[in-house]
Amino acid sequence: MSAAVVESGAVRGRVLFVDDEPRVLTTMRMLFRGQYELHFADGGAPALELLRQHPVDVIVSDQRMPGMSGIELLRAARELAPGAMRVLLTGYSDLNAIIGSINEGEIFRFVNKPWSNQDLSATLARAVAAAHAAAVPAKPAVAAEAQRPAIVSAGVLVMDDDPRLPPRIQAILGTDCRVFGAASLDEAVGQLERQRIGVVISNTRVQEQPVVSLIGTLKQHQPELVSVILTERADAGAAIELINQGQIYRFITKPIVDNTCKIMVHSALKQHERLAHQPELHRRYEVTRPPEPPLASAGSRLLERVRALRSWVTGRA
Amino acid sequence: MKLRWLLPAMLAGVAIGVLLFLARMTQSADSKLHLERLANLRAINNLDVQLNRVLTQARVATLMAEGDERVRITRQLGDALDAIDKGPQSLHGLDPALDLATNRFLDTIQDKFELDFDIEARTTVLNQRLVNSANSVPGQVAALVAAATPEVRDNVGDLGEQLKTQIVTFSVTPSPSNQKDVEMLLDRLAGQPAAFKDALQRLHAGCADVIVDKDELVDRLRDFLDRPTGPQLQAVEQAYSAWYAGQQAIVARYRLALAVYAASLLLVLGWLGLRLRGSYRALDRANADLLRANSTLEAQVETRTHDLSAALRDLRDSQAQLVQSEKMASLGQLVAGVAHEINTPLGYARSNAEIVRDSLGRLGELCAAQDRALRLLTAPDSSDEAVAAALAQAEARRGSDDPAELMADLHSLLQDADHGLNQIAELVSSLKDFSRVDRSRTDLFDLNDGIDSALKICQNQLKHRVEVVKQYGTLPQIECSPSQLNQVFLNLFTNAAQAIEGNGRIYVHTLAADGGVAVRVLDTGCGMSEDVRSRVFEPFFTTKPVGKGTGLGLSIVYRIVAEHGGRIEVRSSPGKGSEFALWLPARQARAAPAEPTVEAALTAVAA
Structure with missing residues (x-):
């Protein structure tokens, strides 16, 4: 099963739409009936019921629904059908809902209502392709990991204006892994050039510059790199951008709770290892290219350097 | 406070006491009394001397003449002695040595007085006899001369004359030579013829009496004078x-x-x-x-x-x-x-x-x-x-x-x-209804409409989980600020919806009552404790976590209701739910609230 096969139409993508407004479902049917095998549910419970019977490649869910919220549904779906890509389609979500969808739902995309048919089609096409490209083996990965020789343990890069943060993170993580600090994007790229970094912990802005394009570019060129956002300036728009364009793995809000932070970073390191060993998974974490490179010329040079980074895993530049 | 004044007062009292004591101790030696005492002692001395002199003079003079003088002196002396014995000038009780000397002196002078009286009595007798004896001498001399022979008569008469002179002298101022002269004259007379022997013998005896009496008188006087009153007084x-x-x-x-x-x-x-x-x-x-x-x-x-x-x-x-x-x-x-x-x-x-x-x-x-x-x-x-x-x-x-x-x-x-667009139109219309920006600030308004528009606005908070049960009465249109009252209902419904965890119900009852409109909003939410209930209208009081609520929502509700001249009460039982009951008058008082003031809100909340 490859993307090419899908494009040729040999295998139709299976998409499940969940919304409590039947007219939305009608619209989806009209929109995608020629392209995919469609399933519909008007709530979380029927959706899960349906998932148990029919494997699907993509789940598109509304957030606000009676009985079960979209996040709850997607979290349950992650257990039930880990291979299905998760997309949240919602009119308005408060920050907690978005952070929940990132940390618990591990969603692929966040789509706002009202949506553009073209963008939604594109997103669905990517999701289906990713699902097909990386049909996740249910559990054998664990066994496979055990057999693999442990590669050099990856370090953690902390990008924040506050110089006290890297030592703090090092203290939280203990001596298991090395923590590097960077107080600017430039410094961060320098560290990435020198050190083997597996996880990037970053604030949403470093020295007044948004990190989203850096993280997005990193993800494009080093898909095995995992990003975690650690910030006190949490806002919904930035979080949506970070998930759609940067595929951030976790979103943590300050103040730091040591234990939660430790668990999340360890989980990110595991994710990095998984991605490093299974390149076929990369497409599952593919990012949307931002409409225009938002960084100024200095930033563009920075991104050039990022593109030139040598992958520690594949060894290619 | 009292103690602060007591101590200085006591100190001042003690200081003045000490001063008075010392002053009194310096006054204790009274110089006037001292001078009086000394004068008294001098007077006693003088009187003593005078008494001695009087008695001495009595030897020569006839005693009768001096009697008055002696009595005066004796009386004065007695008074002076009494003064040193007792009274303010008394010398007793001052000093043991002084006591002793005084007592001795007083005893001595007492003896002297007794002697004086004795002398007086005795002297009178003796003097009488002496005078008699002396007076008898010239007669006896004459008798002798008469008895003498004529040859010796001149001699005897001469001798007799000498004898008379000697006797008189002796009786007044006796001296040893005087007495010898008398005895020699008597002897010379004895050598004469014995013719007048008897007469001579009688003369002899008379002279002898005179001598004896005079001697006794002199002895007594000496004894008196020898008493040591002077030195003792000096002591x-x-x-x-x-x-x-x-x-x-x-x-x-x-x-x-x-x-x-x-x-x-x-x-x-x-x-x-x-x-x-x-x-x-x-x-x-x-x-x-x-x-x-x-x-x-x-x-x-x-x-x-x-x-x-x-x-x-x-x-x-x-x-x-x-x-x-x-x-x-x-x-x-x-x-x-x-x-x-x-x-x-x-x-x-x-x-x-x-x-x-x-x-x-x-x-x-x-x-x-x-x-x-x-x-x-x-x-x-x-x-x-x-x-x-x-x-x-x-x-x-x-x-x-x-x-x-x-x-x-x-x-x-x-x-x-079409359906979607209608829905949107409806929402926009309810927004407009709710805000009422296109209406006047105060208006006649049916509260049921306000409640409906507020419910539409907060529909998304209620949808799917909170059932709203409406029980509307027919309401008179009331004079009010509709947009403000819509805000009141929205706040109450939002509050109720937040109080309900999961599924629940909100009951809304309206009815015309007491010349106004009564509205009750009940929820089946978590309710609140008495402490929370009593503070629920306080500004900034909130049970939500920091950053989740300003704590002003219900205080604004309170303020708006108060400004409309209405009232709002809250009842609650924890775990069961809460009820907000409000009443608004149909007509506003003439001094209608034009612009809500902060003071009004503060006083209303404080009330």
Whole structure:
């Protein structure tokens, strides 16, 4: 099963739409009936019921629904059908809902209502392709990991204006892994050039510059790199951008709770290892290219350097 | 406080007591009394001497003459002695040595007095006899002369004359030669013829009597005079002087002590005075300051008043800002909720419109193909091949896009879009109803409409989990600010919805009551404790976590209801739910609330 096969139409993508407004479902049917095998549910419970019977490649869910919220549904779906890509389609979500969808739902995309048919089609096409490209083996990965020789343990890069943060993170993580600090994007790229970094912990802005394009570019060129956002300036728009364009793995809000932070970073390191060993998974974490490179010329040079980074895993530049 | 005054008062009392004691001790040696005593002693001495002299004189003079003088002296002496024995000038009880000397002197002088009386009695007798004896002598001499022979008569007479002279002298001032002369004369007479022997013998005896009596008198007088009153009195005086000197010494010591004490008291007083002066100075300074302060007080008061009114203005501004920010926050939530409500219909309506546009394109192509085939079919010069090709093309298009099916889809899509647009219109209209920006501030208003519009606005918070049970009575239109009351209901419903965890119900009851309208909003939420209930209308009181609520929502509700002249009460039982009961009058008092004031809100909340 490859993307090419899908494009040729040999295998139709299976998409499940969940919304409590039947007219939305009608619209989806009209929109995608020629392209995919469609399933519909008007709530979380029927959706899960349906998932148990029919494997699907993509789940598109509304957030606000009676009985079960979209996040709850997607979290349950992650257990039930880990291979299905998760997309949240919602009119308005408060920050907690978005952070929940990132940390618990591990969603692929966040789509706002009202949506553009073209963008939604594109997103669905990517999701289906990713699902097909990386049909996740249910559990054998664990066994496979055990057999693999442990590669050099990856370090953690902390990008924040506050110089006290890297030592703090090092203290939280203990001596298991090395923590590097960077107080600017430039410094961060320098560290990435020198050190083997597996996880990037970053604030949403470093020295007044948004990190989203850096993280997005990193993800494009080093898909095995995992990003975690650690910030006190949490806002919904930035979080949506970070998930759609940067595929951030976790979103943590300050103040730091040591234990939660430790668990999340360890989980990110595991994710990095998984991605490093299974390149076929990369497409599952593919990012949307931002409409225009938002960084100024200095930033563009920075991104050039990022593109030139040598992958520690594949060894290619 | 009392103790602070008690101690100095006691100290002053003790100081004055000591001063009085010392002063009295210096006064104890009374110099006047001392002089009197000394004079008394001198007087006694004089009188004693006088008495001696009187008695001595009595030897020569006839005693009768001196009797009065003696009595006077004796009386004066007795008085003087009494004075030293008892009374204020008494010398007794001053000093043991003085007591002893005085007693001895008094005993001696007592003896002397007794002797004096004895002498007096005895002397009278003796003198009488002496006078008699002396007087008898000349007769006896004459008798002798008569008895003498004429040859010796001259001799005897001469001798007799001498004898008479000698006897008289002896009886007055006896001397040893005198007595010898008498005895020699008597002897010479004895040598005469014995003719007058008898007479001579009688003369002899008479002379002898005179001598004996005179001797006794002299002896008694000597005994009297020999009494040692003089030295003893001197001893008394010495003892007294010694005692007085001692007294003087003691007094001198006390005087010194008094001087020292007085000096130290003066020092203390001086120190106190200095302190007092210092205090007065401080007092003066304080007074001056006070005067200055008084003079600047008015200016200060003015400044303070200015500051205070500035502070009050700031407070009002910030209060107004807070109220405004709470309004903005609730507006933000409202907008967020409504945005979601609008975005869903907007999403499918827009999407449907796009689909319809695409479908219309395909439908247009089908129409064009069919139109072309039809035109070829009806054209006289068209070839059969061309017609067949056009028909086949049109048929193929028809096969892929069934017009009937497509039309049905379009119909359905447009219907949905229409529905969505209606929903949006309704939401926008309810927003407008709620805000009432297009109406006057105060209006006649049916509260049921306000409750409905508030419920529509917070629909997204209630949808799917909270059932609203309405029980509306027929309400009179009341005079009020509808937008403010809509805010009240929205806040109450939001509050109720937040109190309900999961699913629950909100009951809304309205009815006309007491010349106004009563509204009750009940929820089946978590309820609140008595403590929370009593503070629920306080500004900034909130049970939500920091950053989640300003704590102004219900205080704004309270303020708006109070400004409308209404009242609001809250009842609650934890775990079961809460009830907000409010009543609003149908007509506003004439002084209608034009612009809500901060003070009104504060007093209303404080009430």
